Amino acid sequence: MSFDARHLLGIEYLRPDAIRTLLDLADRYVDLNRSPQKHSTALAGLTQINMFFEASTRTQASFEIAGKRLGADVMNMAMQASSLKKGETLIDTALTLNAMHPDLLVVRHPHSGAVNLLAEKVNCAVLNAGDGRHEHPTQALLDALTIRRKKGRLHRLTVAICGDIAHSRVARSNILLLGKMENRLRLIGPPTLMPASIEEFGVEVYDDMREGLQGADVVMMLRLQKERMDGGFIPSEREYYHRWGLDAEKLSQAKPDAIVMHPGPMNRGVEIDGTIADDINRSVIQEQVEMGVAVRMAAMDLLARNLRAARESEGDAKGVII
Amino acid sequence: MSEQPLTLTNAILIDPEAGTEGPGWLRIENGMIAGTGTGAPPEGRTIDCGGKYLAPGIVDIGVKVCEPGERHKESYRTAGLAAAAGGVTTMITRPDTLPAIDSPEVLEFVTRRAREAAPVNIRHMAALTKGREGREMVEIGFLADAGAVAFTDCDRVVADTKVFSRCLTYARALGALVIAHPQEPILSRGAAATSGKFASLRGLSAVPPMAERLGLERDLAIVEMTGARYHADNLSTAVALPALRRAREAGLGVTAGVNIHHLTLNELDIGDYRTFFKLKPPLRSEEDRMAMIEAVREGLIDVISSMHTPQDEESKRLPFEEAASGAVGLETLLPAALRLWHGGHISLPALFCALALNPARLMGLPSGRLSKGAPADLVLFDPHKPFVLDRFRLRSKSKNTPFDGARMQGRVLATFVGGRQIFGKEGN
Numbered sequence: 001m002s003f004d005a006r007h008l009l010g011i012e013y014l015r016p017d018a019i020r021t022l023l024d025l026a027d028r029y030v031d032l033n034r035s036p037q038k039h040s041t042a043l044a045g046l047t048q049i050n051m052f053f054e055a056s057t058r059t060q061a062s063f064e065i066a067g068k069r070l071g072a073d074v075m076n077m078a079m080q081a082s083s084l085k086k087g088e089t090l091i092d093t094a095l096t097l098n099a100m101h102p103d104l105l106v107v108r109h110p111h112s113g114a115v116n117l118l119a120e121k122v123n124c125a126v127l128n129a130g131d132g133r134h135e136h137p138t139q140a141l142l143d144a145l146t147i148r149r150k151k152g153r154l155h156r157l158t159v160a161i162c163g164d165i166a167h168s169r170v171a172r173s174n175i176l177l178l179g180k181m182e183n184r185l186r187l188i189g190p191p192t193l194m195p196a197s198i199e200e201f202g203v204e205v206y207d208d209m210r211e212g213l214q215g216a217d218v219v220m221m222l223r224l225q226k227e228r229m230d231g232g233f234i235p236s237e238r239e240y241y242h243r244w245g246l247d248a249e250k251l252s253q254a255k256p257d258a259i260v261m262h263p264g265p266m267n268r269g270v271e272i273d274g275t276i277a278d279d280i281n282r283s284v285i286q287e288q289v290e291m292g293v294a295v296r297m298a299a300m301d302l303l304a305r306n307l308r309a310a311r312e313s314e315g316d317a318k319g320v321i322i
Numbered sequence: 323m324s325e326q327p328l329t330l331t332n333a334i335l336i337d338p339e340a341g342t343e344g345p346g347w348l349r350i351e352n353g354m355i356a357g358t359g360t361g362a363p364p365e366g367r368t369i370d371c372g373g374k375y376l377a378p379g380i381v382d383i384g385v386k387v388c389e390p391g392e393r394h395k396e397s398y399r400t401a402g403l404a405a406a407a408g409g410v411t412t413m414i415t416r417p418d419t420l421p422a423i424d425s426p427e428v429l430e431f432v433t434r435r436a437r438e439a440a441p442v443n444i445r446h447m448a449a450l451t452k453g454r455e456g457r458e459m460v461e462i463g464f465l466a467d468a469g470a471v472a473f474t475d476c477d478r479v480v481a482d483t484k485v486f487s488r489c490l491t492y493a494r495a496l497g498a499l500v501i502a503h504p505q506e507p508i509l510s511r512g513a514a515a516t517s518g519k520f521a522s523l524r525g526l527s528a529v530p531p532m533a534e535r536l537g538l539e540r541d542l543a544i545v546e547m548t549g550a551r552y553h554a555d556n557l558s559t560a561v562a563l564p565a566l567r568r569a570r571e572a573g574l575g576v577t578a579g580v581n582i583h584h585l586t587l588n589e590l591d592i593g594d595y596r597t598f599f600k601l602k603p604p605l606r607s608e609e610d611r612m613a614m615i616e617a618v619r620e621g622l623i624d625v626i627s628s629m630h631t632p633q634d635e636e637s638k639r640l641p642f643e644e645a646a647s648g649a650v651g652l653e654t655l656l657p658a659a660l661r662l663w664h665g666g667h668i669s670l671p672a673l674f675c676a677l678a679l680n681p682a683r684l685m686g687l688p689s690g691r692l693s694k695g696a697p698a699d700l701v702l703f704d705p706h707k708p709f710v711l712d713r714f715r716l717r718s719k720s721k722n723t724p725f726d727g728a729r730m731q732g733r734v735l736a737t738f739v740g741g742r743q744i745f746g747k748e749g750n
Contacts, residue, residue, distance in 0.1 A: 111641035111643050111644060112524055112525035112526055112595070112642065113524065113594070113595030113641055113642045113643075116594050116595055131525075132525050133525030133526075134524060134525035172522075195521075195522035196518055196521065196528060196530070197517070197518045197519040198522055201519070201523075
């Protein structure tokens with residue numbers, strides 16, 4: 001199998017063939033999810049813990065449904081309200097949980113790299129559900145699956161990512177993934193919301209949205225992350241909407257069959273016009289949510305297979321059955 | 323001490339003052355260097371150096387010993403042992419303790435602790451403003467009388483230019499040296515890395531290198547206005563160097579220092595969020611590193627220091643942005659600095675100018691030289707001896723070195739302070 005990772009910490013660590021393997025399996029889970037009997041036993045007997053150090057409704061629900069459909073015992077821990085308030089460090093929390101023998105740990109954390117740190121300290125498979133401004137790998141994978149199903153391929157497409165790139169882990173993971181799959185990437189947004197030296201990532205950078213959208217196959221909008229901004233990055237939401245909000249007029253620059261994506265939750269009237277978001281001929285936002293569950297099922301299934309294989313070979317080495 | 327005279331024979335003498343390096347002997351009498359020579363050594367007690375390198379002991383400006391306040395991170399005893407093992411014969415300590423060394427009483431406490439616990443020479447710097455808060459100047463006169471060799475708020479910038487210019491004006495009248503780590507405090511707020519591709523990839527909050535130049539330009543303007551003695555320490559970026567060069571050419575008489583880590587490591591060493599590589603200012607790009615090496619080579623940067631900053635495991639085992647900054651460096655300063663020599667960037671006499679002679683001169687100390695009458699503060703080392711660094715074998719209480727597991731070359735064989743051997747095998 002070409003997916004040999006122990007954890008899913010970021011797209012950076014995945015090879016293109018591993019990405020393809022994961023998406024192929026996710027396609028099969030889409031079919032399962034659309035059937036009346038939505039159960040599989042891929043994770044039967046395994047324990048999945050969702051640790052969210054940052055508030056999340058959608059991603060947490062998606063991981064929870066994915067785990068339950070695969071037969072795992074799923075537990076949610078809202079960490080903002082938990083022991084961190086009592087001064088416990090991330091590593092102590094991880095060690096405490098590790099002692100309960102979870103098999104899959106799904107982690108979201110407000111600090112970049114926190115999930116990598118945690119993964120070093122536990123013996124289970126860790127899935128990054130978003131760490132600071134670093135990565136959000138399952139989001140990029142579900143976006144990739146959506147694109148592949150809508151466009152019939154995941155290479156040689158012109159993809160425009162628009163908006164608040166600087167604060168977005170979704171953008172980072174997507175830039176890495178779409179780059180690895182050999183697409184043409186354009187980043188569009190105000191220069192205050194572009195990360196430093198971003199042009200070194202092999203992307204084209206546009207200040208002007210109309211110019212950047214020309215001939216795009218995919219238009220990926222990002223949420224303006226008001227909660228991550230510690231100063232004035234834009235003068236006002238209305239000026240932002242005027243220049244970088246997606247409306248019908250700007251979208252007309254893209255290819256006629258271009259699809260519109262958004263990782264949600266949307267700020268209607270800030271980064272996207274509500275009528276475009278709701279236009280079933282252009283917007284694939286609901287499909288993205290659907291693909292999210294399938295991609296997370298595939299990711300957990302593959303990691304669980306690797307985990308079982310690793311435990312078996314460990315058991316062989318020790319001469320015991322585990 | 324009136325021990326009998328001692329001659330260190332069969333050594334390669336590195337004399338930064340003369341800029342020479344060659345075989346010879348060195349004679350110690352009453353804790354002082356009594357002379358050097360080639361050919362037959364004088365009569366009396368001798369130690370055969372076995373053809374290894376003998377240089378003035380390192381004078382390390384900006385060592386943090388965590389007394390008072392955080393003795394669990396480093397004490398005068400452990401810092402002193404680490405210094406001895408690293409060939410550092412004089413530590414110039416930082417005042418960023420808890421509480422800060424900002425009054426003659428605290429200075430008296432650390433002076434006493436240093437005297438009773440450490441085997442090497444120690445001089446102390448004091449804070450420039452009370453509590454390092456940037457609001458009121460300390461009693462510069464009393465502190466200087468009590469032995470403070472320089473005044474610095476360390477990594478905290480005195481943001482209020484009125485306060486800073488008054489501090490410098492007052493310091494000038496007393497001939498006191500002011501040391502700053504130049505940085506624009508608002509632009510650099512909250513930064514954990516240097517801005518660029520790497521920080522963007524890792525999603526870390528970053529500071530542009532230009533923030534250092536902004537801070538340095540501001541300081542230099544105030545130095546020009548007040549005429550104070552000023553040392554810009556912990557410089558790390560190529561963009562700051564032209565400002566320094568212009569000030570030098572204008573005859574401003576400022577000096578500058580660099581941290582050894584900015585000469586030997588770059589931002590990519592952070593890798594997957596390795597917090598032992600989190601420094602302040604952060605590790606910079608490879609272009610910056612090369613520019614700093616060149617600045618040392620040409621003498622634009624005068625001093626290399628370890629900026630020894632002990633942090634316990636708890637302060638470092640955190641997500642990168644939350645982790646504490648700083649690295650220990652007393653024991654790795656020499657082998658790390660020798661990387662520049664092994665790489666062909668700098669000669670040994672020039673290296674010891676930056677490690678010993680220049681910092682001693684800056685602090686008004688007679689050491690850092692091999693001339694007759696200088697104190698016999700010496701380091702005997704083998705620059706070729708390879709080893710793999712194991713952080714748990716460091717003598718510092720804190721083990722936060724970025725060189726853990728690194729292949730290094732250069733071992734201290736013996737360290738002498740005032741003619742007395744304080745480290746190394748007896749009769750080495």
